[in-house]
Amino acid sequence: xxxxxxxxxxxxxxxxxxxxxxxxxxxxxxxxxxxxxxxxxxxxxxxxxxxxxxxxxxxxxxxxxxxxxxxxxxxxxxxxxxxxxxxxxxxxxxxxxxxxxxxxxxxxxxxxxxxxxxxxxxxxxxxxxxxxxxxxxxxxxxxxxxxxxxxxxxxxxxxxxxxxxxxxxxxxxxxxxxxxxxxxxxxxxxxxxxxxxxxxxxxxxxxxxxxxxxxxxxxxxxxxxxxxxxxxxxxxxxxxxxxxxxxxxxxxxxxxxxxxxxxxxxxxxxxxxxxxxxxxxxxxxxxxxxxxxxxxxxxxxxxxxxxxxxxxxxxxxxxxxxxxxxxxxxxxxxxxxxxxxxxxxxxxxxxxxxxxxxxxxxxxxxxxxxxxxxxxxxxxxxxxxxxxxxxxxxxxxxxxxxxxxxxxxxxxxxxxxxxxxxxxxxxxxxxxxxxxxxxxxxxxxxxxxxxxxxxxxxxxxxxxxxxxxxxxxxxxxxxxxxxxxxxxxxxxxxxxxxxxxxxxxxxxxxxxxxxxxxxxxxxxxxxxxxxxxxxxxxxxxx
Amino acid sequence: xxxxxxxxxxxxxxxxxxxxxxxxxxxxxxxxxxxxxxxxxxxxxxxxxxxxxxxxxxxxxxxxxxxxxxxxxxxxxxxxxxxxxxxxxxxxxxxxxxxxxxxxxxxxxxxxxxxxxxxxxxxxxxxxxxxxxxxxxxxxxxxxxxxxxxxxxxxxxx
Amino acid sequence: xxxxxxxxxxxxxxxxxxxxxxxxxxxxxxxxxxxxxxxxxxxxxxxxxxxxxxxxxxxxxxxxxxxxxxxxxxxxxxxxxxxxxxxxxxxxxxxxxx
Numbered sequence: 001x002x003x004x005x006x007x008x009x010x011x012x013x014x015x016x017x018x019x020x021x022x023x024x025x026x027x028x029x030x031x032x033x034x035x036x037x038x039x040x041x042x043x044x045x046x047x048x049x050x051x052x053x054x055x056x057x058x059x060x061x062x063x064x065x066x067x068x069x070x071x072x073x074x075x076x077x078x079x080x081x082x083x084x085x086x087x088x089x090x091x092x093x094x095x096x097x098x099x100x101x102x103x104x105x106x107x108x109x110x111x112x113x114x115x116x117x118x119x120x121x122x123x124x125x126x127x128x129x130x131x132x133x134x135x136x137x138x139x140x141x142x143x144x145x146x147x148x149x150x151x152x153x154x155x156x157x158x159x160x161x162x163x164x165x166x167x168x169x170x171x172x173x174x175x176x177x178x179x180x181x182x183x184x185x186x187x188x189x190x191x192x193x194x195x196x197x198x199x200x201x202x203x204x205x206x207x208x209x210x211x212x213x214x215x216x217x218x219x220x221x222x223x224x225x226x227x228x229x230x231x232x233x234x235x236x237x238x239x240x241x242x243x244x245x246x247x248x249x250x251x252x253x254x255x256x257x258x259x260x261x262x263x264x265x266x267x268x269x270x271x272x273x274x275x276x277x278x279x280x281x282x283x284x285x286x287x288x289x290x291x292x293x294x295x296x297x298x299x300x301x302x303x304x305x306x307x308x309x310x311x312x313x314x315x316x317x318x319x320x321x322x323x324x325x326x327x328x329x330x331x332x333x334x335x336x337x338x339x340x341x342x343x344x345x346x347x348x349x350x351x352x353x354x355x356x357x358x359x360x361x362x363x364x365x366x367x368x369x370x371x372x373x374x375x376x377x378x379x380x381x382x383x384x385x386x387x388x389x390x391x392x393x394x395x396x397x398x399x400x401x402x403x404x405x406x407x408x409x410x411x412x413x414x415x416x417x418x419x420x421x422x423x424x425x426x427x428x429x430x431x432x433x434x435x436x437x438x439x440x441x442x443x444x445x446x447x448x449x450x451x452x453x454x455x456x457x458x459x460x461x462x463x464x465x466x467x468x469x470x471x472x473x474x475x476x477x478x479x480x481x482x483x484x485x486x487x488x489x490x491x492x493x494x495x496x497x498x499x500x501x502x503x504x505x506x507x508x509x510x511x512x513x514x515x516x517x518x519x520x521x522x523x524x525x526x527x528x529x530x531x532x533x534x535x536x537x538x539x540x541x542x
Numbered sequence: 543x544x545x546x547x548x549x550x551x552x553x554x555x556x557x558x559x560x561x562x563x564x565x566x567x568x569x570x571x572x573x574x575x576x577x578x579x580x581x582x583x584x585x586x587x588x589x590x591x592x593x594x595x596x597x598x599x600x601x602x603x604x605x606x607x608x609x610x611x612x613x614x615x616x617x618x619x620x621x622x623x624x625x626x627x628x629x630x631x632x633x634x635x636x637x638x639x640x641x642x643x644x645x646x647x648x649x650x651x652x653x654x655x656x657x658x659x660x661x662x663x664x665x666x667x668x669x670x671x672x673x674x675x676x677x678x679x680x681x682x683x684x685x686x687x688x689x690x691x692x693x694x695x696x697x698x699x700x
Numbered sequence: 701x702x703x704x705x706x707x708x709x710x711x712x713x714x715x716x717x718x719x720x721x722x723x724x725x726x727x728x729x730x731x732x733x734x735x736x737x738x739x740x741x742x743x744x745x746x747x748x749x750x751x752x753x754x755x756x757x758x759x760x761x762x763x764x765x766x767x768x769x770x771x772x773x774x775x776x777x778x779x780x781x782x783x784x785x786x787x788x789x790x791x792x793x794x795x796x797x798x
Contacts, residue, residue: 051712157652161621280694412778
């Protein structure tokens with residue numbers, strides 16, 4: 001993975017110094033809260049429901065054991081012994097003090113980490129495929145491009161006060177494992193006439209008005225990619241709406257102009273950018289790419305002893321095919337039945353760090369589905385790995401099942417929320433585990449958001465749940481048929497909302513409809529797409 | 543003050559004593575600025591004030607007769623002025639490019655990189671804080687309107 | 701009753717105006733009547749509170765109960781981590797929120 005040189009290190013150090021000074025000026029009153037808020041947001045520091053919350057960046061979801069250990073240390077020293085892994089591959093701490101924030105950033109800088117631009121109306125963490133560098137179906141590792149864009153976007157002087165937040169995703173396979181089409185800019189690396197480049201999508205997003213990003217350019221050569229992205233951003237900075245916070249994302253601009261007109265404006269600005277000359281030297285991508293060379297894989301057995309049924313189930317559900325046939329990528333589930341999705345204690349983080357060092361060439365990934373990946377695990381090491389995960393409560397064999405749900409922190413933690421999402425997630429996972437339905441249902445992506453901001457990605461859930469405030473009481477809307485994969489689609493609401501008890505019953509009912517109606521090896525999503533909403537509506541509302 | 547607008551005399555804009563920081567050797571421009579619309583009409587306007595919603599490119603045909611362009615930031619959170627500034631410098635504008643309005647210490651370094659060489663904030667800024675702010679970044683990752691070599695360029699110097 | 705809440709500037713802790721000072725405990729919250737805006741403005745300017753706001757609450761036998769569930773969660777802590785609330789030993793604390 002990428003290692004800082006003295007330039008990168010100096011940048012994060014300068015940022016820590018800058019923030020330390022800004023925090024000082026806030027505490028002594030030279031800066032008002034209105035003046036300070038955008039500055040602290042650009043360092044990932046929110047004022048949240050219980051305290052300040054710090055969102056630390058995990059660039060394109062990649063970190064090593066030293067960094068994971070540092071995250072554990074922060075949890076223990078400055079917070080309450082745990083952290084939450086997010087739907088943008090970052091980590092959040094919920095009990096931070098402003099007076100500690102600069103010290104935390106300094107501790108992060110020591111291990112080449114930061115909280116730069118993890119909030120605010122600027123370019124956020126660039127996300128990618130959690131199986132990058134390991135997946136058999138990628139045409140290249142997308143992360144060098146993500147790193148190139150991370151540096152380009154950090155402290156970009158023109159794009160620091162955008163109309164709204166800006167999220168970029170880079171993948172390199174036809175399979176979309178990172179919800180690429182639901183980003184402000186999505187880039188799919190492809191090859192054309194022997195050259196590497198990007199297929200560019202602009203204007204996707206969830207939130208209040210979910211939209212799937214249209215393709216803006218079918219191919220932008222790698223050696224002009226930064227110029228093209230810069231052009232996309234400049235058009236947005238100049239013409240994105242600033243009159244209404246809820247209409248300020250680029251998806252609204254692309255929608256209102258139409259993809260064709262937006263593209264025309266970008267192409268014009270792109271031609272201008274080529275004249276101006278903003279592209280980094282070609283050698284820079286090559287330099288970065290060298291850090292992502294494959295680790296020294298060695299041959300070994302390609303199968304495991306499946307005589308232990310619990311182990312076999314975990315292998316079937318939680319491992320993913322690797323480009324080297326003696327290896328797999330292994331998913332560490334942070335969704336224990338009845339647990340809080342995405343949370344890990346400092347102790348668990350240390351376990352994951354140790355296991356990564358021992359079994360995965362010291363590399364860890366964070367999934368946008370709030371789980372953790374060890375990307376390169378030798379098949380022959382799987383039994384030992386599983387045994388250690390099991391001991392640490394990290395071996396729930398439920399990847400991509402209904403128990404592997406995404407849930408935002410919700411009203412228990414978030415001041416934006418209308419309803420709690422975590423208790424719902426806990427009750428659903430307990431119920432389906434107890435009834436044994438989890439296994440019967442197979443692949444089922446349930447996503448829960450506690451408010452319309454959709455941080456739980458409910459629009460992209462096979463089953464989605466949205467928490468709302470109905471006259472001061474928590475209420476839940478159910479939706480069906482969303483997908484964040486390459487078969488991207490937005491879920492549709494079933495009808496009137498439910499109480500907390502009611503929506504749990506509702507999930508049971510719709511899954512029963514699926515079990516009754518499915519044909520062959522259809523997933524829930526496939527059956528829904530074949531039979532439509534009516535049978536589900538019938539079961540729910542009679 | 544800076545907000546006074548007299549369309550007859552065309553004298554909105556900061557006065558020279560309101561310019562708190564300046565990075566030019568020539569005299570502080572003391573021309574009454576006019577709006578972009580007015581500048582397009584008046585062939586002799588030498589100073590223009592750009593508002594966030596204006597298209598800076600409308601001035602491109604007249605850049606060589608302009609000695610001063612002010613870009614107004616009614617709110618520091620509205621970042622359109624940064625694009626306007628860079629666009630003007632990219633087009634070769636060499637006169638004074640002045641940031642006016644809600645300009646705070648924490649905006650100075652990015653404004654400088656986007657091509658501003660004069661700053662007339664609504665509220666006087668602490669000189670020591672400002673000096674520190676201008677010097678925040680010893681190196682820079684990306685190309686902007688200043689002439690600074692980027693980190694990537696330095697990494698690959700022949 | 702109308703009460704005031706906000707966060708402590710330095711620590712971020714949720715605090716409640718008790719009539720003279722800011723307290724961690726909602727049960728100490730004072731009825732500010734119509735004086736809320738004035739108190740807020742003064743206290744914020746003194747940096748004794750950050751981002752304060754006025755909210756409705758009831759005086760009940762169990763203490764001061766904010767009208768909205770969000771403020772009750774702010775008062776106690778996350779309903780899913782009783783151990784992190786202000787009343788970790790109280791089995792009824794979470795019920796009070798709901």
